[in-house]
Amino acid sequence: xxxxxxxxxxxxxxxxxxxxxxxxxxxxxxxxxxxxxxxxxxxxxxxxxxxxxxxxxxxxxxxxxxxxxxxxxxxxxxxxxxxxxxxxxxxxxxxxxxxxxxxxxxxxxxxxxxxxxxxxxxxxxxxxxxxxxxxxxxxxxxxxxxxxxxxxxxxxxxxxxxxxxxxxxxxxxxxxxxxxxxxxxxxxxxxxxxxxxxxxxxxxxxxxxxxxxxxxxxxxxxxxxxxxxxxxxxxxxxxxxxxxxxxxxxxxxxxxxxxxxxxxxxxxxxxxxxxxxxxxxxxxxxxxxxxxxxxxxxxxxxxxxxxxxxxxxxxxxxxxxxxxxxxxxxxxxxxxxxxxxxxxxxxxxxxxxxxxxxxxxxxxxxxxxxxxxxxxxxxxxxxxxxxxxxxxxxxxxxxxxxxxxxxxxxxxxxxxxxxxxxxxxxxxxxxxxxxxxxxxxxxxxxxxxxxxxxxxxxxxxxxxxxxxxxxxxxxxxxxxxxxxxxxxxxxxxxxxxxxxxxxxxxxxxxxxxxxxxxxxxxxxxxx
Amino acid sequence: xxxxxxxxxxxxxxxxxxxxxxxxxxxxxxxxxxxxxxxxxxxxxxxxxxxxxxxxxxxxxxxxxxxxxxxxxxxxxxxxxxxxxxxxxxxxxxxxxxxxxxxxxxx
Numbered sequence: 001x002x003x004x005x006x007x008x009x010x011x012x013x014x015x016x017x018x019x020x021x022x023x024x025x026x027x028x029x030x031x032x033x034x035x036x037x038x039x040x041x042x043x044x045x046x047x048x049x050x051x052x053x054x055x056x057x058x059x060x061x062x063x064x065x066x067x068x069x070x071x072x073x074x075x076x077x078x079x080x081x082x083x084x085x086x087x088x089x090x091x092x093x094x095x096x097x098x099x100x101x102x103x104x105x106x107x108x109x110x111x112x113x114x115x116x117x118x119x120x121x122x123x124x125x126x127x128x129x130x131x132x133x134x135x136x137x138x139x140x141x142x143x144x145x146x147x148x149x150x151x152x153x154x155x156x157x158x159x160x161x162x163x164x165x166x167x168x169x170x171x172x173x174x175x176x177x178x179x180x181x182x183x184x185x186x187x188x189x190x191x192x193x194x195x196x197x198x199x200x201x202x203x204x205x206x207x208x209x210x211x212x213x214x215x216x217x218x219x220x221x222x223x224x225x226x227x228x229x230x231x232x233x234x235x236x237x238x239x240x241x242x243x244x245x246x247x248x249x250x251x252x253x254x255x256x257x258x259x260x261x262x263x264x265x266x267x268x269x270x271x272x273x274x275x276x277x278x279x280x281x282x283x284x285x286x287x288x289x290x291x292x293x294x295x296x297x298x299x300x301x302x303x304x305x306x307x308x309x310x311x312x313x314x315x316x317x318x319x320x321x322x323x324x325x326x327x328x329x330x331x332x333x334x335x336x337x338x339x340x341x342x343x344x345x346x347x348x349x350x351x352x353x354x355x356x357x358x359x360x361x362x363x364x365x366x367x368x369x370x371x372x373x374x375x376x377x378x379x380x381x382x383x384x385x386x387x388x389x390x391x392x393x394x395x396x397x398x399x400x401x402x403x404x405x406x407x408x409x410x411x412x413x414x415x416x417x418x419x420x421x422x423x424x425x426x427x428x429x430x431x432x433x434x435x436x437x438x439x440x441x442x443x444x445x446x447x448x449x450x451x452x453x454x455x456x457x458x459x460x461x462x463x464x465x466x467x468x469x470x471x472x473x474x475x476x477x478x479x480x481x482x483x484x485x486x487x488x489x490x491x492x493x494x495x496x497x498x499x500x501x502x503x504x505x506x507x508x509x510x511x512x513x514x515x516x517x518x519x520x521x522x523x524x525x526x527x
Numbered sequence: 528x529x530x531x532x533x534x535x536x537x538x539x540x541x542x543x544x545x546x547x548x549x550x551x552x553x554x555x556x557x558x559x560x561x562x563x564x565x566x567x568x569x570x571x572x573x574x575x576x577x578x579x580x581x582x583x584x585x586x587x588x589x590x591x592x593x594x595x596x597x598x599x600x601x602x603x604x605x606x607x608x609x610x611x612x613x614x615x616x617x618x619x620x621x622x623x624x625x626x627x628x629x630x631x632x633x634x
Contacts, residue, residue: 012600031574040581040582040585043581044581047557047577047581047603048574048577050600050602050603051557051558053600054558054602078572079572079573080571080574080575081572082574084571084572084574085572085575085578
């Protein structure tokens with residue numbers, strides 16, 4: 001039993017065995033590729049097909065008879081092998097006249113090209129194509145691919161996909177011949193280079209011999225020699241460049257993708273893994289934006305790298321591609337990536353558009369003495385040496401597996417008008433809208449404690465866990481009435497900020513001293 | 528220099544000459560031309576003829592019309608064009624000269 005197909009050649013319908021069909025298809029494809037798609041080429045192909053159709057008509061006795069392999073073989077022997085047909089081709093004759101040194105066997109002399117091998121494929125035929133190209137057993141290449149992927153290296157997989165996309169499939173007989181054509185492996189590259197080197201040497205020696213007695217056409221020889229030498233150097237350069245491109249592209253791409261994947265999975269919403277250095281983006285963005293940003297950055301940075309690798313591969317292996325289509329689609333994707341990033345950035349900037357400031361009431365302090373002692377209290381056990389992410393005055397730290405967002409307040413001293421010690425808090429934040437900004441400002445949590453005449457300020461203010469960075473700020477103003485005294489404990493160095501005083505004393509020199517509020521301002525109390 | 532090349536080039540020139548000669552007698556289908564060329568042992572395989580016919584046609588030496596066929600689709604019926612006749616006359620002349628030249632040398 002055989003499967004039969006129905007085909008239409010030059011307007012006639014034929015039933016044909018599957019194996020016969022494949023043979024005929026391969027034959028016509030070879031002819032097609034040779035004559036190409038020019039008008040003349042198409043006409044020649046149409047004529048040949050019309051003749052094949054005629055031959056079938058002659059050979060088939062009844063309409064229902066099936067075209068079989070023998071009939072195809074007969075037809076091909078009548079029409080002639082592709083090589084015989086092409087022999088009358090003008091271009092071909094010229095070509096062959098030029099290539100005197102080449103051997104007769106066409107399959108041998110063809111330069112090897114990298115193709116995907118559709119006849120021995122598992123996935124895309126990349127491995128079998130590479131095997132044919134390098135003349136290695138395909139098993140070796142498949143094992144290498146599998147091994148690397150098992151070991152957790154991503155790049156062979158990526159390489160496979162790139163080759164799958166970029167390398168054309170060997171369809172026609174010519175392409176299949178080219179796929180296994182003259183060897184081009186590393187030793188072969190070496191060989192070609194050696195050959196060219198020999199050529200250079202020979203032309204150099206020839207030049208010297210000719211230059212000996214008479215220097216007649218020495219100039220031509222020099223040019224000839226220089227040309228050959230240049231060709232050799234260029235070839236070596238191209239190979240080195242190709243290797244460099246592929247290598248650089250891969251290394252950058254892998255480390256880049258690695259870092260993206262790493263960052264995304266470690267601070268992503270699916271992970272309960274927390275350590276400083278990974279919490280960064282979600283300080284600013286919500287989950288969706290992070291994903292989109294990641295994609296955008298991957299595209300914008302990844303595409304040039306992929307093109308680099310592609311260019312390198314093209315320099316190394318000689319294969320045909322439609323560069324225009326690849327270039328344009330890459331450009332299109334890249335632009336989409338850029339647009340994505342820009343629009344995301346714009347929408348993020350909106351989150352900082354409005355600013356809002358909230359002032360607390362002036363809190364009058366009940367004190368029994370004329371002196372107020374100010375100190376700072378470590379409300380959060382945090383050391384600079386511990387890991388944290390800081391941005392301006394806001395920090396994200398991780399304590400007991402919990403993220404805490406803390407900020408450093410600033411403290412200033414002013415004159416009180418009410419005759420009492422007062423404390424005023426100023427909370428500031430940005431947000432998408434005015435309401436949002438003031439909501440953000442409102443969410444700033446801060447405490448200070450009064451024990452008689454001792455005020456202890458928390459060193460940090462805190463923000464609720466899910467809060468995003470919106471440039472939150474807290475400013476504390478301590479108001480001192482005239483004639484009253486404050487003492488700045490050394491621990492205050494952590495929060496005092498540019499306190500005005502009559503002597504223009506630096507903040508840190510004001511510590512551990514008593515200061516009295518006079519009409520003209522804060523001045524040091526003489527001991 | 529390869530003998531195959533020389534032979535192919537010689538054959539190609541003569542083949543064009545032969546096609547024009549056949550068509551100068553009467554109009555013909557491609558299959559008729561092929562039959563004659565095969566009998567004369569000018570060509571071995573039919574495929575060679577089609578590229579040549581198309582190129583001669585595009586050069587304005589030949590033209591064709593479609594003729595209905597009793598079996599199968601319509602076929603191309605080739606005619607020699609005026610330009611082709613002139614060309615053929617020149618070829619006749621140079622062929623004569625060539626044959627004489629070769630004969631003189633070979634003698």
